Every structure is written in C-alpha cells, then in structure tokens.
Amino acid sequence: MIRTHACGELRALDEGKTVTLCGWVETHRIQGKLSFMLLKDSTGATQAFINADLTKKIGEVPKESIVKITGTVKKRPENQVRKDLATGEVELSATDAEVVNKAETPLPIDVAENTTTNMDKRFDYRFLDFHRVKTQAVFKIQSELAHAFREHFYKKKFVEMQPPCVISAASEGGTDLFSVQYFEKKAYLAQSPQLYKQMLACSMEKTITITPVWRAEKHNTPRHLNEIRQMDIEAAFYNQMQIMKELEEVAAFMISQVVAHCKKELEVLGVHDLKIPKGVYLHYDEAMKKINGTHGEDLTPEQERQLCAMYPGDVVFVHSWPSKIKPFYIMPKDAHENSEYSEGFDALYGGVEISSGGQRIHLPELLIARLKHKGLNPEDFKTYVDSFRYGAPPHAGWSIGLERMTQIVCKLDNVKEGTMFPRDRDRITP
Amino acid sequence: MIRTHACGELRALDEGKTVTLCGWVETHRIQGKLSFMLLKDSTGATQAFINADLTKKIGEVPKESIVKITGTVKKRPENQVRKDLATGEVELSATDAEVVNKAETPLPIDVAENTTTNMDKRFDYRFLDFHRVKTQAVFKIQSELAHAFREHFYKKKFVEMQPPCVISAASEGGTDLFSVQYFEKKAYLAQSPQLYKQMLACSMEKTITITPVWRAEKHNTPRHLNEIRQMDIEAAFYNQMQIMKELEEVAAFMISQVVAHCKKELEVLGVHDLKIPKGVYLHYDEAMKKINGTHGEDLTPEQERQLCAMYPGDVVFVHSWPSKIKPFYIMPKDAHENSEYSEGFDALYGGVEISSGGQRIHLPELLIARLKHKGLNPEDFKTYVDSFRYGAPPHAGWSIGLERMTQIVCKLDNVKEGTMFPRDRDRITP
Numbered sequence: 001m002i003r004t005h006a007c008g009e010l011r012a013l014d015e016g017k018t019v020t021l022c023g024w025v026e027t028h029r030i031q032g033k034l035s036f037m038l039l040k041d042s043t044g045a046t047q048a049f050i051n052a053d054l055t056k057k058i059g060e061v062p063k064e065s066i067v068k069i070t071g072t073v074k075k076r077p078e079n080q081v082r083k084d085l086a087t088g089e090v091e092l093s094a095t096d097a098e099v100v101n102k103a104e105t106p107l108p109i110d111v112a113e114n115t116t117t118n119m120d121k122r123f124d125y126r127f128l129d130f131h132r133v134k135t136q137a138v139f140k141i142q143s144e145l146a147h148a149f150r151e152h153f154y155k156k157k158f159v160e161m162q163p164p165c166v167i168s169a170a171s172e173g174g175t176d177l178f179s180v181q182y183f184e185k186k187a188y189l190a191q192s193p194q195l196y197k198q199m200l201a202c203s204m205e206k207t208i209t210i211t212p213v214w215r216a217e218k219h220n221t222p223r224h225l226n227e228i229r230q231m232d233i234e235a236a237f238y239n240q241m242q243i244m245k246e247l248e249e250v251a252a253f254m255i256s257q258v259v260a261h262c263k264k265e266l267e268v269l270g271v272h273d274l275k276i277p278k279g280v281y282l283h284y285d286e287a288m289k290k291i292n293g294t295h296g297e298d299l300t301p302e303q304e305r306q307l308c309a310m311y312p313g314d315v316v317f318v319h320s321w322p323s324k325i326k327p328f329y330i331m332p333k334d335a336h337e338n339s340e341y342s343e344g345f346d347a348l349y350g351g352v353e354i355s356s357g358g359q360r361i362h363l364p365e366l367l368i369a370r371l372k373h374k375g376l377n378p379e380d381f382k383t384y385v386d387s388f389r390y391g392a393p394p395h396a397g398w399s400i401g402l403e404r405m406t407q408i409v410c411k412l413d414n415v416k417e418g419t420m421f422p423r424d425r426d427r428i429t430p
Numbered sequence: 431m432i433r434t435h436a437c438g439e440l441r442a443l444d445e446g447k448t449v450t451l452c453g454w455v456e457t458h459r460i461q462g463k464l465s466f467m468l469l470k471d472s473t474g475a476t477q478a479f480i481n482a483d484l485t486k487k488i489g490e491v492p493k494e495s496i497v498k499i500t501g502t503v504k505k506r507p508e509n510q511v512r513k514d515l516a517t518g519e520v521e522l523s524a525t526d527a528e529v530v531n532k533a534e535t536p537l538p539i540d541v542a543e544n545t546t547t548n549m550d551k552r553f554d555y556r557f558l559d560f561h562r563v564k565t566q567a568v569f570k571i572q573s574e575l576a577h578a579f580r581e582h583f584y585k586k587k588f589v590e591m592q593p594p595c596v597i598s599a600a601s602e603g604g605t606d607l608f609s610v611q612y613f614e615k616k617a618y619l620a621q622s623p624q625l626y627k628q629m630l631a632c633s634m635e636k637t638i639t640i641t642p643v644w645r646a647e648k649h650n651t652p653r654h655l656n657e658i659r660q661m662d663i664e665a666a667f668y669n670q671m672q673i674m675k676e677l678e679e680v681a682a683f684m685i686s687q688v689v690a691h692c693k694k695e696l697e698v699l700g701v702h703d704l705k706i707p708k709g710v711y712l713h714y715d716e717a718m719k720k721i722n723g724t725h726g727e728d729l730t731p732e733q734e735r736q737l738c739a740m741y742p743g744d745v746v747f748v749h750s751w752p753s754k755i756k757p758f759y760i761m762p763k764d765a766h767e768n769s770e771y772s773e774g775f776d777a778l779y780g781g782v783e784i785s786s787g788g789q790r791i792h793l794p795e796l797l798i799a800r801l802k803h804k805g806l807n808p809e810d811f812k813t814y815v816d817s818f819r820y821g822a823p824p825h826a827g828w829s830i831g832l833e834r835m836t837q838i839v840c841k842l843d844n845v846k847e848g849t850m851f852p853r854d855r856d857r858i859t860p
Contacts, residue, residue, distance in 0.1 A: 002667045002669070002824060003667055022667055022823065023823075024821050024823075025821075041635060041666075042634055042635040042636075063821075064820050064821030065821050066792075066821055066822065066823045066824075100823065100824065101792055101793060101818070101821065101822050101823065103819070103820045103821040104819045104820060107820055108820070126629065127629040127632060127633065127817045127820075128633075128820050128821075130629065130630065130632075130633030130634060131633050131821065136633070136634055139589060139634065140589055140634075142590075142592070143589045143590040146590050146592075147580065147584050147590065150577065150580070151581075154577050159569060159570055159573045160572075160573040160576050160577065161850065162572070162576075162642075162659055162832070162849070162850050162851075163850070163851065164657060164850075164851040164853055164858075165595065165642050165657060166608075166619075166644070166656075166657055166853055166858055167858065167859075168858045168859045178596075178610055178611060178612060179610070179611045180608055180609070180610050180611075180619065181608060181609045181610075182608060182656075182858055183646070183648070183855065185858060187858050189596075189610065195860070196850070196851060196860075199556065199557040199560065199860070200560065200850070202557060202560075203557065203558075203560030203561050203566070204472055204560060204566055204569065204570075205471060205472040206472075211642075212592075212595050212641075212642065214596070216613070218613070226596075226612075227594060227595065227596055229592055236471075237432045237433055237452055239432070362496075362531055363531060383859070383860060387557045387860075388531070389533070389534045390494050390533045390534060390537055390538070390557075390558050391454050391455075391493075391494030391495050391496055391531065391533040391558075391561065392496065392531050393452065393453075393454075393496045393530065393531065394432060394496075394530065402592070419592070420591065420592050420593070420594075420626070420630070421592075421593065421594040421626060423594055423596055425613065428594075428596055428597065428598045428612055428615060428617050429597075429598045429813070430625070430626075430629070430813060430817075
C-alpha cells in the first residue's frame with residue numbers, strides 16, 4: 001500500500017491518526033530550515049508541515065513532483081482554518097517524507113488554473129495540462145455524461161452495439177472520408193454507425209452506442225473536430241415523436257446526473273446556471289416563423305442561437321423538416337415518396353444543434369424512390385437497400401456528439417477543450 | 431403508438447384485453463381458410479389466430495416479414511398451454527392484421543437456430559443473422575459484460591477515458607499497424623490506448639475505457655480479429671498486486687451480472703456451468719513448475735489450457751514474469767534495471783489468456799535503461815519517456831478484449847461469433 005489516505009480526504013475527526021499521503025506538489029514553501037508543502041491529488045489537497053531534518057533530506061521540491069509523506073494529523077486552531085481547502089481544518093505533521101519522482105524544471109507549460117499558455121501549446125503537453133483542476137473538471141463531467149447516457153438506456157433494456165470503425169464504403173454516401181490501407185484493400189474510417197445501428201434495430205429492436213467517428217473536413221474552427229465520439233440510438237417501432245421523447249428524457253437525465261455528482265467540477269468551471277432541460281417541440285414551419293427564416297432552408301448558426309435564446313436551458317426540437325433538406329433515408333411524411341415534409345428533426349441545445357435524427361425508411365422501394373429524388377444512384381446503395389428486404393420494421397434514431405455536449409455543459413469556447421486528445425486539421429499528436 | 435405490447439409480454443391475466451402487437455413472423459401456418467401465426471420480437475413470441483377474412487386479406491406471409499396484429503387476448507384451455515412459449519397460456523384472436531413489410535423469398539441464409547448456413551455466409555448477411563435468438567443472446571451477454579465493466583469502476587470513481595484512435599506513431603513500438611491517410615500526413619490506427627491511459631492515470635489517477643484498437647496481423651484463426659474492443663484500466667499509486675485484485679473483482683462482478691440478468695440467453699446458448707470466478711495467484715516460477723514449462727519462455731496455448739483446467743471457472747493470475755519476456759515499460763522488481771523478475775502478469779480464464787498487465791515504469795531514466803536492454807532506441811520513444819519527467823506517480827493497468835471475453839462466457843468456437851461486425855484478414859463488409 002503506497003498511501004493510506006487520499007490527499008483531499010482528511011478531516012478534523014482524523015486528528016491523531018498516523019497517515020501516509022502520496023500526491024503531486026502544488027507548492028513547497030521553505031521558511032528558514034522548515035517547510036510547508038501543499039500536496040494534492042484528484043480528491044483535493046492537504047498542507048503538510050515538514051520539520052528541519054526532513055526539509056534538509058528532501059531539499060526544495062519542484063511543483064508537480066510526486067512526494068510521499070507520512071505524518072500525524074493535527075487539528076488547526078479555529079482561527080487558522082484554511083477555508084480554501086476541503087482539508088483546511090487539519091494539517092499533517094510529517095514524520096517522514098520522500099520524493100518519489102522529481103519534476104524537471106521549468107515546466108514546459110504553465111499549469112496554473114488561469115494558465116498563460118495558449119491552447120495549442122497546452123495540447124502539445126496534454127499530459128501536464130491534465131494536472132490542472134479545470135481540465136480534470138471537464139473530463140469528470142464528460143465521464144458523467146457518457147455514463148448517464150448509457151445507464152439511462154441500459155435500464156430501458158437497450159442493447160449496447162459495437163459498430164465497426166473500418167468500413168468498405170461511405171455509410172451515408174458522403175465525401176470527406178479518411179482512407180485506410182487494409183492489407184491489399186482500400187478501406188475507410190466510419191463517418192457514422194448509421195447502417196449498422198439500423199441493422200441492429202431491425203433485429204434486436206433497441207440499441208445504443210458511444211463510438212468514435214471521423215470526418216475528413218478541412219475546416220478548422222472552434223466547432224470542428226476530425227475525430228469525435230457519437231452517442232447513438234436506434235429503435236424499432238419508434239416514430240419521429242417517440243424518438244425525440246427519448247432524447248428529451250436522456251438529456252434531462254444526463255444533466256441531472258452532472259448536477260447531482262459534479263457540483264465541485266461545475267463550480268471550478270464557473271457554471272452556475274445549469275438547469276434540467278425540458279423539451280420544446282416546434283414544427284419546422286413554426287420555428288422558421290419565429291426567426292423569420294426562409295422556408296426550405298437549413299437553420300443558420302445565428303438562427304440556432306436565436307431559437308435557443310427563446311427557451312433558455314431547454315432542448316428545442318425543430319421537427320418535421322422538408323424532405324428536400326434531410327438525408328435520403330429519412331422517412332417522408334405518411335410514407336409517400338413525394339411528401340413535402342419528413343419525419344426528420346434537429347435538436348438544439350445551448351445555442352447549437354446537438355442532434356439530428358428521425359424516422360428512417362424501412363421500405364426498399366420507397367428508399368430507391370427517395371435516392372432518385374436526391375439525384376443519387378440506387379445501385380451505389382444496393383447493400384443498404386437490400387438489408388431492408390427480409391423483414392425490416394419501422395425504426396428511428398438520432399445521435400449526439402459527446403464532445404459538443406461536453407462543450408455546452410462546461411461552457412467551453414472551443415470544442416477541442418472538451419476533447420481529451422483532439423484531432424484537427426493539423427494535429428494528430430500526442 | 432405502433433404497438434401496445436411486446437410479443438413476449440402477454441400472460442393469462444391479460445385475458446380479454448384488446449392489444450396490438452407488431453413483430454417478425456416466425457411461422458404462418460394456413461389451415462383451410464384460417465391461419466395461425468407465431469409473431470416474435472426481442473422479448474419472445476405469441477401465437478395469433480387469424481380468421482378467414484383476415485387470412486384472405488394478408489395472404490400467406492413469408493417468415494421474417496413484419497406484421498401488425500390487433501386482437502383480443504384469449505386464455506387457452508389447460509391442456510392446450512404451449513410450454514415452449516413464455517406466452518403459452520394465451521393466444522391472440524386477431525380482429526385486424528396488416529403486413530407492414532413483406533420479406534422477400536427465399537431468405538439468403540437459413541435463420542433457424544440450428545442454421546445450416548456456414549459462418550462466412552451468415553456474416554455476409556449479418557443483418558439477417560441477427561434475427562436468430564442465439565445471435566441475439568450472444569450480444570445481449572456482450573452488452574451486459576460491457577455495462578458491468580463500466581458500472582463497477584464508475585462506482586469506484588474511475589474516470590472514463592476517450593483515447594484517440596488515429597495516432598502519429600506506434601504506441602508500443604510494434605509493427606502490424608494499419609496506416610491512415612490523414613490529409614497530407616500519414617497516420618496510424620491505434621494498437622492500444624497504452625500511452626494515453628498512462629497520461630490520464632498520471633494526472634487523473636483512475637481511468638477506464640472500452641475502445642476499438644487495430645492490429646494488422648495476417649493470421650486468420652478462430653482467435654484472431656483485426657479490429658477489437660479493449661476494456662482498459664490504468665490507475666496511479668497501484669502496484670502489480672493491487673491492479674490484479676481489480677481484475678479479480680471486476681471479472682467476478684461481470685460474470686455475476688451475466689448470471690443474474692442473462693438467464694434466458696445462457697440457456698439458449700447451452701451454457702449451464704458459468705460460475706462466479708475467484709482469483710488464483712501463481713508466481714511465474716510456480717506456474718511453470720506446475721506445467722513443466724521452460725523458465726524464461728511464454729506460456730503456450732496448451733499450457734494456458736492446462737493451468738485453467740487446474741482451477742476450473744476461476745481467473746488464474748500468473749504474476750511476476752521474467753523482465754526479458756515482458757514489454758519494456760513493465761516495472762522491473764524493486765525498480766532495479768537489472769532485476770530478473772518484473773511486476774508484470776498475465777491473467778488466464780476459460781483456457782486462454784484474457785489479459786496482460788502490470789505496474790509500469792514511471793521513472794524516465796529507468797525507462798531509458800529498459801529500452802536499451804530490449805535493444806530499442808530511446809530516441810524513438812522520446813515523447814513517451816518525456817511524459818514522465820514532470821511529476822508521474824507509480825501506476826499500473828491491464829486490458830481485456832471484449833470479444834474474447836464474450837467468446838469465453840458464451841462458449842463460442844470462434845471469436846468472430848462474439849463480434850457484431852467482424853473484421854479479419856479478408857472481411858471489411860458489411
């Protein structure tokens with residue numbers, strides 16, 4: 001056992017105990033022959049008093065070094081309680097101290113909470129950037145979001161899917177694919193698990209996944225990433241309305257879990273106004289009217305912001321979009337190939353689109369008709385179309401980007417800050 | 431609402447209710463002008479009695495077609511209860527029937543539980559193979575395994591990691607990488623999240639992930655896949671013994687959850703002897719003695735089987751391997767660069783190796799010395815080595831292949847049967 005307690009764990013009732021802590025040096029302040037060390041780990045920090053002998057033994061220890069301290073827990077006098085620390089009621093009086101791994105100096109980036117290092121440089125040294133409490137807060141929240149997403153649907157008997165990432169052709173007929181040399185064949189990185197989740201829903205009925213997907217888009221903006229993780233759902237015997245309701249419910253659950261379990265992290269990030277979102281449902285025409293939009297066009301980023309501002313903190317569903325601006329596989333209204341409207345929707349949250357989805361076409365002939373409407377060649381989608389020929393039920397689904405959701409909840413300026421190891425136009429390291 | 435009930439849900443106490451079911455046709459048996467249909471979904475099957483008018487309306491409906499039936503629930507006489515069905519106490523007397531999506535005939539594969547179609551052909555039509563109860567059982571169990579793995583560590587405050595899949599260089603100095611054209615650069619698919627999970631553990635302390643990894647191995651055996659999902663853990667301030675204990679505990683939890691929640695699925699697969707595994711700990715020397723192995727060599731598949739056979743149903747940890755047959759990053763005993771033994775282990779379960787792991791080297795100079803011992807050039811690992819220079823704690827970890835675990839639990843002959851969409855030497859479709 002390297003340590004007996006975590007650094008953030010000690011309280012007044014531990015007084016008199018002999019404990020061993022092991023953590024990262026936040027500060028080491030030498031006063032004459034004595035010294036004071038603030039030792040931290042993922043749970044918090046404790047101050048240790050280090051006597052002259054031990055101070056001489058360990059010397060001045062650089063910030064971020066790993067130190068192991070054994071000592072006795074002392075209660076501080078009332079008027080010396082450190083209110084900035086969870087462990088502020090107590091102090092550790094060291095009886096032994098050892099430098100486990102000394103950090104080299106200077107550190108290549110500024111690891112202060114209000115760091116002066118720019119984002120790109122921080123990403124170059126992401127392993128050190130993870131020492132910052134703010135960075136840790138973002139990914140504790142992301143972890144909570146991912147867990148809540150799966151937990152919600154696990155309880156509703158959804159099966160977790162493991163879609164392939166290396167595929168033989170574009171899943172949505174799109175461009176912007178990264179190519180892979182797969183032995184003698186040319187393959188691609190999946191843009192989406194679309195086809196695979198439909199196959200699963202058309203047999204096992206209810207499925208979810210969080211899976212990496214790639215888009216070889218050359219944009220380099222605060223909203224773009226080339227490798228993301230998608231939270232996907234697909235369910236048989238669901239229509240547009242039912243599948244939107246699932247999104248409303250899981251979004252409320254995800255946020256409620258973050259609020260319940262990540263209080264400290266939200267505070268560190270200065271997020272004080274996170275509320276459990278409700279669902280607001282607007283027909284495409286109604287939404288366009290509210291923002292003086294042009295019928296038949298997609299929402300602009302500005303219009304997304306406007307709509308969200310009308311329902312602060314809620315998820316705004318803009319549903320029943322015109323067929324002509326939705327993908328070929330979205331069900332047209334009443335399953336008529338010439339319907340003006342479709343069973344497809346977008347969901348907006350925090351000022352941006354977080355999800356796209358709807359009911360899919362499960363009828364091969366209708367799918368072929370819609371492919372032709374879009375000017376696509378049904379032959380190029382033969383495998384996809386044929387997968388509905390042997391017993392495919394009506395089904396619906398959507399997906400949400402995990403990093404975008406993290407960005408919104410944590411109020412980050414750039415989606416890359418919500419990505420552990422971002423991949424963009426230029427970056428594939430570390 | 432397309433349906434009011436699931437097909438496997440109806441019981442005697444539903445007698446008299448008017449319900450709507452929607453599902454897949456298991457059988458449609460016409461007797462004169464009347465017919466009987468067995469309608470199934472992921473919850474089970476119900477038999478429906480279809481009168482002459484409705485039989486005339488729908489005609490003979492091919493197996494696997496999607497049908498919607500509204501009707502009245504009738505209780506069967508005691509002596510006519512169908513014991514092979516969960517819903518055998520009742521029958522649905524149809525008042526309306528509609529073919530929602532007619533399956534084409536003949537089906538391209540045999541979807542009977544004891545299918546006559548070979549494995550490769552079934553994979554070609556995986557969407558239809560998923561209609562089989564046996565296939566569904568495998569992936570419900572896989573879903574349970576993945577959920578239990580995450581749930582166990584979530585409760586212990588581990589943070590879920592999202593490692594990158596596209597990387598700039600080999601993570602373990604290995605060959606067998608698939609290359610990706612990443613805009614103008616050449617990149618690779620990750621073989622393992624090794625470096626990334628170590629970075630996370632060295633800052634956020636405790637991390638897990640289930641992530642896809644790729645190995646461009648040309649083998650094509652029942653044990654090989656080129657795209658798998660790894661269940662990974664890495665934790666700071668852990669040594670070899672502590673990290674093995676985590677594996678013992680999570681394995682017991684995963685199996686206990688499968689036993690508790692997948693009774694029906696285990697039965698379908700004929701798995702009757704699944705027991706909650708205990709951990710058995712053997713020093714490498716002790717293990718080698720038991721099987722008359724050669725000191726300094728790896729375990730052969732036959733030796734793995736032998737060791738597992740000595741402790742049926744348990745997880746056998748062979749620990750403290752000789753340094754020379756463990757990777758360069760495994761901590762040598764007592765952190766001495768020339769130690770004969772290491773802090774690395776293998777875990778065996780169900781006759782095969784399921785995991786490799788151990789304590790890692792967190793000291794840059796020791797890492798460089800071990801790289802040289804292995805005949806590797808420390809310059810090639812500069813980024814990796816440098817990531818330990820600014821405050822890296824002792825840490826340890828391991829990984830388990832999700833598909834291999836699925837194969838063992840479900841007693842499958844081929845690991846591909848435990849993979850939704852397998853990728854092997856030849857296959858990248860569907």
